[in-house]
Amino acid sequence: MAEALTRPAATTAPKVRRSHHQRRTVPRPPVRDHPDGRRLHAVRQVHTLDRVVIRFAGDSGDGMQLTGDRFTADSATFGNDISTLPNFPAEIRAPQGTLPGVSSFQLHFANYDIMTPGDRPDVLVAMNPAALKANLEDLPRGGLLIVDTADFTKRNLAKVGYEASPLEDGSLADYQLHALDLTGMTVEAVKEFGLSRKDASRAKNMFALGLLSWLYGRPTEGTLNFLSTKFANKPAIRDANLTAFKTGFAFGETTEVFAVTYEVPPAPMPAGTYRQISGNVALAYGLVAGARKANLPMFLGAYPITPASDVLHELSKYKRFGVTTFQAEDEIAGVGAALGASFAGHLGVTTTSGPGVALKAETIGLAVMTELPLVICDIQRAGPSTGMPTKTEQADLLQVMYGRNGEAPVPVLAAQTPSDCFDTAIEAIRIAVKYRTPVFLLSDGYIANGAEPWEVPDLSAIPPIDPEFATEPNATDKAGKDVFLPYKRDPETLARPWAIPGTAGLQHRIGGIEKARDTGAVSYDPANHDEMVRTRQAKIDGIVRDIPDVVVDDPDAGEGFGASVLVLGWGSTYGPITAAVRRVRKSGRRIAQTHVRHLNPFPANLGEVLRRYERVIVPEMNLGQLAMMLRAKYLVDVHSYSRVRGLPISLSELAADLEAEIDSIEGVPA
Numbered sequence: 001m002a003e004a005l006t007r008p009a010a011t012t013a014p015k016v017r018r019s020h021h022q023r024r025t026v027p028r029p030p031v032r033d034h035p036d037g038r039r040l041h042a043v044r045q046v047h048t049l050d051r052v053v054i055r056f057a058g059d060s061g062d063g064m065q066l067t068g069d070r071f072t073a074d075s076a077t078f079g080n081d082i083s084t085l086p087n088f089p090a091e092i093r094a095p096q097g098t099l100p101g102v103s104s105f106q107l108h109f110a111n112y113d114i115m116t117p118g119d120r121p122d123v124l125v126a127m128n129p130a131a132l133k134a135n136l137e138d139l140p141r142g143g144l145l146i147v148d149t150a151d152f153t154k155r156n157l158a159k160v161g162y163e164a165s166p167l168e169d170g171s172l173a174d175y176q177l178h179a180l181d182l183t184g185m186t187v188e189a190v191k192e193f194g195l196s197r198k199d200a201s202r203a204k205n206m207f208a209l210g211l212l213s214w215l216y217g218r219p220t221e222g223t224l225n226f227l228s229t230k231f232a233n234k235p236a237i238r239d240a241n242l243t244a245f246k247t248g249f250a251f252g253e254t255t256e257v258f259a260v261t262y263e264v265p266p267a268p269m270p271a272g273t274y275r276q277i278s279g280n281v282a283l284a285y286g287l288v289a290g291a292r293k294a295n296l297p298m299f300l301g302a303y304p305i306t307p308a309s310d311v312l313h314e315l316s317k318y319k320r321f322g323v324t325t326f327q328a329e330d331e332i333a334g335v336g337a338a339l340g341a342s343f344a345g346h347l348g349v350t351t352t353s354g355p356g357v358a359l360k361a362e363t364i365g366l367a368v369m370t371e372l373p374l375v376i377c378d379i380q381r382a383g384p385s386t387g388m389p390t391k392t393e394q395a396d397l398l399q400v401m402y403g404r405n406g407e408a409p410v411p412v413l414a415a416q417t418p419s420d421c422f423d424t425a426i427e428a429i430r431i432a433v434k435y436r437t438p439v440f441l442l443s444d445g446y447i448a449n450g451a452e453p454w455e456v457p458d459l460s461a462i463p464p465i466d467p468e469f470a471t472e473p474n475a476t477d478k479a480g481k482d483v484f485l486p487y488k489r490d491p492e493t494l495a496r497p498w499a500i501p502g503t504a505g506l507q508h509r510i511g512g513i514e515k516a517r518d519t520g521a522v523s524y525d526p527a528n529h530d531e532m533v534r535t536r537q538a539k540i541d542g543i544v545r546d547i548p549d550v551v552v553d554d555p556d557a558g559e560g561f562g563a564s565v566l567v568l569g570w571g572s573t574y575g576p577i578t579a580a581v582r583r584v585r586k587s588g589r590r591i592a593q594t595h596v597r598h599l600n601p602f603p604a605n606l607g608e609v610l611r612r613y614e615r616v617i618v619p620e621m622n623l624g625q626l627a628m629m630l631r632a633k634y635l636v637d638v639h640s641y642s643r644v645r646g647l648p649i650s651l652s653e654l655a656a657d658l659e660a661e662i663d664s665i666e667g668v669p670a
Contacts, residue, residue, distance in 0.1 A: 004163050005359065005541070012252060020092075020130060027379075032285040034219040035210070035224055035242075035245065035246040035249055036215070038278045040438070040641045044258075044259060044260060044261055044380075044595060045259065045260045045261075045486055046261050046262070046263055047122040047260055047262050047263070048262075048263045048264075048265070048445075049262055049263065049264050049523050050110055050111050050112060050121065050264070050278070051108065051109070051110035051114065051120045051264065052108075052109060052110075052112070052122050052262065052264055053106065053107070053108045053117070053118035053120065053121045053123070054071065054106070054107050054109075054121060054123040054124075054125070054134060054212065054214065055101070055104055055105070055107075055123070055124050055125070055138070055139075056071075056104060056106075056123070056125045056127075056208070056214070057069045057102060057104040057105075057124065057125065057126050057127065057131035057132075057134065057135045058102070058103060058104075058126070058127030058128060058131045058148075058205070059096055059097060059102070059103065059127065059128055059130065059131070060088065060091075060093060060094055060096075060101045060102075060103045061093070061096070061202075062103070062128075062205055062313065063205035063206075064088075064103045064104055064105050064127070065086055065088060065103060065105050066205065067105065067205045067206075067208060067209045067371075067384075068084065068086065068105025068106070068107055069084075069105070069451075070222070070226065070453055071107055072084050072107050072109075072210055072217040072220065072276060073222055073223075073226075073276055074213065074219050074220070074222050074223060075107065075109040075218060075264075076275070076453055076527050077219055077221055077222050077274075078217075078218060078266060079265075079267060079268040079269075080110060080111065080112075080264055080266060080267055080268075081109065081110050081112065081113055081114050081269075081356035081452075081453060082107065082108065082109045082110075082114075082276065082451065082452055082453060083108045083114050083115070083116055083117045083118075083444070083450065083451075083575065084105065084106065084107050084108070084117050084449075085105075085106040085107075085117035085118075085449075085450060085648065086101040086104075086105050086106075086449045086450070087103070087104045087105070087106070087390075087391075087647075088104070088114060088390050089101055089102070089103060089390060090306065090388065090389040090468040092388045095149065096131055096433065097128055097129070097130050097156045097160070098160065099133065099134050099160055099161055099496075101130065101131050102130050102131050102134040102135070104131070104134075104562045106118065106121060106458070109264055110158050110264065110267060110661045111264055111265040111266060111267045111268075112268075113267065113576040114266055114579075115574075115576070115578045115579040115582075115651075116575040116576055116579050116648065116651050117648075119650045119651055119652045119653075120138045120139065120140055120652075121135075121138060121139055121143065121144070122143055122144065122498075123143065123144040123145075123212075124136070124138075124139045124143065124144070124145050124146070125146045125147075125208055125212065126145070126146070126147045126148070126184070127148045127151070127204070127205075127208070128148065128151040128152075128156060129151060129152055129156050129157050129159070129160050129162055129166075130156075130159065130160045132147060132166065133160045133161070134164065135622050136463070137188070139175065140175065141174040141175065142175065142176065143175055143176065143177075144175070145172065145175040145177045145178065146178045146180065146208070146211070147167065147174060147177065147178070147179050147180070147210075148180065148181070148182040148183055148204065148659060149167060149180065149181050149182075150177050150181055150182065150183035150184055150201075150204075150210070151183070151267040152165050152167060153299075154548065160338075161593050163401055166178045167386035173327070175431075175449065178257055178258070180257070182204045182207050182208055182211075182248075183201045183204045183249065184198065184246045184309055185207060185248075185251065185496075186201060186203050186206075186247070186248075187200045187201055187598060188205040188208070189243055189244055189247040190203055190239075190240040190244055193209065193236045193239055193240045193243075194236065195237075195240055196237060196448075197513070199237070199240075201241060201487040202620075203240045203241050203243075203244035203616070204244065206227070206241045206242075206244040206245040206248065206441075207244040207245070207247060207248035207251075209223065209245060209248065209350040210244065210245040210246060210247065210248025210250075210251075210252075211251055211252045212246040212248075212359075213245075213248075214248070214249045214250075214251075214252035214253055214261070215252055215258060215261055215262060216261075216263075217261065217263055217264075218260050218263065218522050220245075221484060222247060224242060224245070227241045227245065228242065228594075236572055239377070240289045255670055256394050259539065261423045261554040267454075268354070269453070269634070270455070272455040272456070272561065273455065273456045273479050274454060274455050274456065275453070275454055275456060276449045276451050276452070276453060276454070277419055277422075277451060277452065277453075277454040277462075278310075278448065279415065279417075279418035279420060279421045279443055279447035279449070279450060279452065279649075280307070280308070280310040280311050280379070280421075280443075280448045280449070280645065281310070281314055282418055282419050282420075282421040282422040282425075282454065283311055283377060283415070283421040283422070283425050283427075283441075283443060283448075283571065284311050284314035284315050284425050284466065285314075285318050285319075285422050286421060286423065286424065286425025287311075287315065287349055287375070287377075287425045287429070288315070288318055288321050288420035288424055289346075289422070289425075289426055289427070289459060289659070290426040290429030290430065290465065290582075291321075291322065291323070291347045291429065292321060292322070292466070293426065293429075293462055293463070293464050293465045294347060294429060294430075294433050294465035294466070294467055295464075295467070296322075296345070296346060296347040296433075296467060297322040297323075297324065297346045298321075298322060298323045298324070298346065298347045298349060299324045299326065299337070299338060299341030299342075299345070299346045299348055299349065300312065300315050300323065300325045300326065300338065300349045300350070300351065301326045301328055301330065301333070301335060301336070301337035301338035301341070301348070301349075301350050302325070302326070302327065302332045302334045302350055302351045302352065303327070303329070303330055303331045303333070303352070303355050303356065304327065304612075305331075305352055305353045305355065306353065306381065306390055306445075306447040307350055307379050307381055307389070307390065307444075307448045307449060308351045308353050308378075308379040308448070310448070311351045311377065311379070312325060312351060313329065319419070324341075324346075330359070331352060331355075331356040331359035331360055332360065332362075334350050334352070334356075334360075334627065335350040335352075335360040335363040335364065335374075335376070336363050338350040339363055339366065339367050339372060339373060339374055342367075342372040342373050342525065343367050343370070343372055343501065343510065344500065344501060345469065345500035347373065347375070347429065347433070347484050348372070348373065348374045348375070349374075349375045349376075350374070350375075350377070351376075351377040351379065352376070352377070352378060352379070353378065353380060353381045353389075354378065354380055354381060354383050354384075354395070354396045354399065354492070355383070355386065355397060356378075357376070357378050357387070357399055357400060357403065358399070358403070360376065361403050361404050361405075362404075362405075362619075363436050364376060364404060364408070364410065365404045365405060365406065365408045365512070366400040366474070366623065367437075367438040367511045368404070368408040368409070368410065368438060368513070368514075368536065369408075369458060369511075369514070369515070370510050370511070371436045371437065371487075371496050371536075372436060372438075372498070373429075373432035373433045373436060373439075373467075373498070374432060374436065374437075374438035374439070374442050375425075375428050375429060375438075375439050375441060376400075376438060376439065376441065377425075377434050377441045377443065378396055378400060378440060378441070378442050378443070379443045379444060379445065379448045380392070380393055380394055380395065380396045380442060380444040380445065381393060381444070381445050382395075382441065382445075382644070382646045383395060383396075385668050388620060388646050390445065391401055391620065391646030391647070392444045392445035392446035392572070392621065392646060392647065392648065393444065393445075393619070393621050393623040393644060393646065394442075394571050394572070394573070394620050394621040394622050394625075395568075395623075395625065396442065397412075397442070397570075397599065397622065397625040397626060398628075398629075399411055400440040400442065401599070401629070406533075406535075407533045407536070407537065407538050407601070409536060409539055409540040410437065410438050410439065410440055410540070410600065411428075411432075411437060411439045411440070411543055411598075411600055411601070412440045412442065412598075412599040412600040413427060413428050413431075413436070413439065413440070413441050413442065413597055413598055414441075414442040414443075414570050414571040414596075414599055415442070415443050415447060415571065415572075415597075416569075416570075416571060416572065416574035416595055416597065417447065417452060417572070417574060417575065418447050418448075418449075418450050418451055418452050418454075419452055419453075419454040419459045421443055421447065421456070422457070424441055424597065424647065425441060426462060426484075426613060427597075428440075428441040430465050430466060430546075431543060431546070433466075433467050433491055434493060434495065434546075435467050435494075435495050435539060435540070435542075435543060436463070436495040436496055436498060436565065437495075437539065437540065442571060442599075443452070443569060443571075443572075444572050444621070446572045446648050447572045449569070450537075452558075455514075467498060468497075468498070469497075469498055469499065469500055470497035470498060470499040470503070470504065470506055471503065471506075472506075473505055473506070474497060475488060475518075480492060481555035482505070484499065484505060484506045484507070484508060485518045485519055485520070486499060486506075486508035486509075486519075486520040487512070487515050487516075487517060487518050487520045488518045489535070492542075493539065493542065494538055494542060495539065495596060496522025508520055509521060509522070514528070514529050514532060514668050515532060516528055517531060517532065540601060541601055543568065543598075543601055544601045544602070544603070544604050547598045547601065547602075547603050548603065549603050549604060549605040550594050550595075550596060550603045550605060550606055550609055551594065552566065552592050552594045552609055552612075553581075553592060553593045553594065554566075554590075554592035554593075555590075556590055557592070561590065562590070562592065562612075563590040563591045563613070563660070563662075564590070564613060564614040564615060564665050564666065565591050565592065565611070565613065565614070565615045565616075565617060565658065565661060565662050565665065566591075566592040566594065566612070566613035566615070566616045566617070567580075567581060567591070567592070567593050567594075567616075567617050567618075567619065568593075568594050568595070568596065568610075568616055568617070568626075568630075568638075569593075569594075569595050569618065569619055569620075570595065570596045570620070570626055571651055572621075572648065573619050573620065573621070573648075574595050574655055575651075576619070576648055576649040576650065576651045576660070577593060577595070577619055577654065578593065579651040579655075580651045580652075580654040580655040580658060581593045581655075581658075582654040583651070583652075584655055584658050584659055584662070587659060589662045589663075590658060590662070591658060591662060592613065594609065596626075599629075601634070606630075606634070607633070607636075609633040610634050610636045610638070611634070611636060612663060615661065615665060616630075616636060616637075616638045616639065616640060617641050617643075617658070617661065618630065618638055618639070618640055618641060619641040619643070619649055619654060620640065620643075621640070621642075621643055621644060621648070621649060622642060622644060623640070623642050623644065624640030624642050627639070628640075628642035639655065639661075641654070643651070
């Protein structure tokens with residue numbers, strides 16, 4: 001489905017983690033491959049690092065997302081582990097040079113297994129005063145700061161509240177500042193192609209990418225091929241971008257501005273074929289794979305909404321795999337068409353975000369009543385209402401659990417990383433098809449737009465999914481005639497038969513009015529309603545038989561020295577929690593961790609696990625929704641750790657707070 005790379009088996013263990021400032025200096029001349037193919041040598045110090053966090057920041061039109069994506073792809077090709085955090089405004093075009101218009105892309109790449117895109121950048125590339133002001137506070141003192149000076153005019157400085165240029169007033173003295181006219185050098189480099197200054201200056205992001213690629217020893221072939229392909233129909237634009245990239249690379253090599261270059265060796269990984277993947281792409285691939293495993297054509301009914309739209313875009317490429325995509329006029333039409341497709345024997349899927357879930361609620365209730373498979377992918381964003389469309393949050397959990405009229409239970413699953421979206425999508429399809437039910441799959445903006453390495457799976461190892469369509473009558477009437485009872489249930493799963501319309505002898509009534517037991521006829525009988533409500537709930541509760549028990553990571557528990565604190569997460573908090581737990585353990589403290597994929601129903605052993613620990617802490621990007629559900633179900637005093645800033649939870653803050661929590665329990669003085 002996309003470019004992949006094959007890595008040999010790892011021969012060394014992952015290296016001990018070091019910060020960006022814990023360097024191993026190797027006084028040897030670096031060797032770089034110039035984009036033109038020349039071998040370049042220069043006598044410079046080479047600092048070998050275990051990890052680096054780089055943030056590219058500029059105006060919405062400066063191409064920071066493309067720049068970051070290309071640096072990420074090249075780092076993945078090189079063999080580093082990667083994690084990314086794109087961050088961009090919701091406005092189509094915020095006023096140029098203003099703080100609301102700043103777009104950034106943060107990349108963490110390392111020679112070991114990393115879990116987050118990093119709390120703070122080691123390197124900040126700022127393309128204008130607004131980008132500098134919006135991001136400087138996150139750059140630690142001593143960090144590397146590369147600034148394009150071209151837009152540091154009096155007018156642009158005033159737009160963001162600078163009375164004087166920070167490049168000249170000494171306020172940046174604590175940073176490794178490199179103030180460079182990236183725009184001017186780009187325009188000069190590409191003038192032979194006859195572009196206007198405005199069009200020529202747009203290639204400055206490629207100049208910056210070339211410079212950073214040289215500084216960190218990134219391979220260049222991937223970006224050169226990408227640019228050649230992307231702008232193949234616009235030769236002048238293609239050649240300008242290629243030239244800007246090569247010129248930025250050569251500037252780093254030939255100038256004496258940078259006395260040090262950096263190396264981040266590849267990360268040891270198991271043998272296999274890997275590729276860079278984002279959460280939305282992995283979700284699309286998982287939906288296609290699951291549909292194929294069920295031997296069902298897939299129908300996606302969707303309305304474009306941030307941050308879910310890329311799933312629609314990606315799935316539209318796969319008609320050859322039996323995928324039909326329908327961009328509906330609104331959210332209600334999208335889910336209605338998807339449910340209609342399920343009625344017709346297809347796999348119905350709809351994608352959306354929180355506001356769209358609200359609009360789809362009635363049709364999801366119809367899917368509960370008709371008991372048809374339907375996969376609803378909710379790529380969560382910050383709310384309420386329109387909220388912050390391009391920022392991340394986990395605040396739809398209670399909505400997908402309870403946001404329908406009547407008793408309308410629906411299974412809920414949550415992916416924990418970008419690549420995990422693939423497996424979670426297949427799991428959602430398996431449950432939807434087997435139990436004849438709509439299923440919610442939760443992702444969020446952090447997962448959807450973030451990227452990481454993904455080992456391409458062996459599709460033949462994924463078990464098939466049998467839809468078990470009804471093909472013949474399943475009962476006899478009083479006269480002994482064969483009849484079809486559309487709500488006669490499987491005694492184990494309580495799922496009703498799935499009969500494709502037009503199958504001879506399987507005519508049946510369907511709709512949103514309450515069904516009579518077995519026959520599916522309209523029924524207003526109180527006792528029947530009570531039975532059907534309880535049966536639908538029992539069907540969902542019974543899915544627990546297919547859910548694996550939660551596994552707790554508590555290294556000392558087997559020796560009788562288990563932790564007193566358990567950190568339990570769901571969804572995209574997996575990365576920050578895992579990184580924070582690692583840091584807490586390095587401090588010598590004991591702490592346990594577990595993560596829940598199935599949020600309805602919960603795994604069978606979850607209650608026992610919660611009661612095993614003196615304190616259970618649940619970090620969430622909401623005001624404690626899962627914590628409230630756990631308290632209600634298990635009567636355990638779960639402690640909520642809430643952050644709703646539109647950003648991932650900070651691993652540094654979480655680690656410090658967990659250490660303080662452990663110390664308070666164990667009586668260690670503050």
